[in-house]
Amino acid sequence: MQLISKNIDLIKNEIKKICDDKGGDYEKITLIAVTKTIDLFRIKEAIASGINDIGENKVQEIMDKYEEIKNLSNFHLIGHLQSNKVKYIIDKVKLIHSVDSFSLMEEINKRAKKSEVIANILIQVNVACEDTKFGIAVEELEKYIDHASKLGSIRVQGLMTIAPYYEDQEKVRPIFKILKRKFDELSDLDYRNIEMKFLSMGMTNDYKVALEEGSNMIRIGTGIFGNRVYN
Numbered sequence: 330m331q332l333i334s335k336n337i338d339l340i341k342n343e344i345k346k347i348c349d350d351k352g353g354d355y356e357k358i359t360l361i362a363v364t365k366t367i368d369l370f371r372i373k374e375a376i377a378s379g380i381n382d383i384g385e386n387k388v389q390e391i392m393d394k395y396e397e398i399k400n401l402s403n404f405h406l407i408g409h410l411q412s413n414k415v416k417y418i419i420d421k422v423k424l425i426h427s428v429d430s431f432s433l434m435e436e437i438n439k440r441a442k443k444s445e446v447i448a449n450i451l452i453q454v455n456v457a458c459e460d461t462k463f464g465i466a467v468e469e470l471e472k473y474i475d476h477a478s479k480l481g482s483i484r485v486q487g488l489m490t491i492a493p494y495y496e497d498q499e500k501v502r503p504i505f506k507i508l509k510r511k512f513d514e515l516s517d518l519d520y521r522n523i524e525m526k527f528l529s530m531g532m533t534n535d536y537k538v539a540l541e542e543g544s545n546m547i548r549i550g551t552g553i554f555g556n557r558v559y560n
């Protein structure tokens with residue numbers, strides 16, 4: 330209990346400090362605890378320590394944990410989503426962070442309509458154009474936003490990115506700057522079903538820089554739970 334809650338307090342203090350320095354509102358930052366590979370016992374410890382949002386990168390893990398956690402926390406799908414698995418999570422997650430194709434948008438729209446829910450999504454952007462990462466190019470954003478605005482059962486609520494890993498966190502700053510600028514540009518446009526509310530960027534290694542550059546949703550795994558053990 331102690332280590333997890335201590336880690337969460339530490340991160341919350343960092344968030345407060347950065348918000349104070351920038352003159353931003355601490356209440357507007359969402360801290361998502363990334364719980365992939367983490368068991369229910371430890372997830373519940375995090376929730377008891379003030380976490381309201383948990384992020385998973387696999388559909389199966391959401392399904393495995395959902396019943397035990399659904400009344401305690403919101404779920405976020407933060408990892409790559411295959412169209413054929415949308416149906417399993419459509420009514421379980423608060424936000425899908427990883428939308429990066431028209432066909433996925435259409436499947437989410439279809440399943441949301443069928444379940445009589447509105448699906449809240451973020452568009453995943455691969456700012457650095459890394460081959461190893463999912464996401465669309467920054468230049469393609471308008472095209473995707475335009476497409477989404479025509480689908481009645483989804484709402485685009487913002488953008489998400491996974492930055493490249495650099496030992497030196499300063500190197501990642503330009504990436505976050507680019508996406509924040511785009512986020513602000515899109516906020517000024519008037520599209521149906523689009524509201525630029527969440528900018529999901531920053532993980533254990535780079536969340537401070539991300540917050541300094543305007544992120545309002547950070548996804549932290551290792552910084553809360555320690556190193557993950559994959560079986």
Ligand SMILES: *Cc1c(COP(=O)(O)O)cnc(C)c1O
Nearest residue numbers: 363386407532533548549550551
């Ligand atoms: C695992 C993961 C994280 C958290 O990474 P840490 O470095 O452990 O904080 C954040 N976002 C996504 C999409 C992830 O898959």
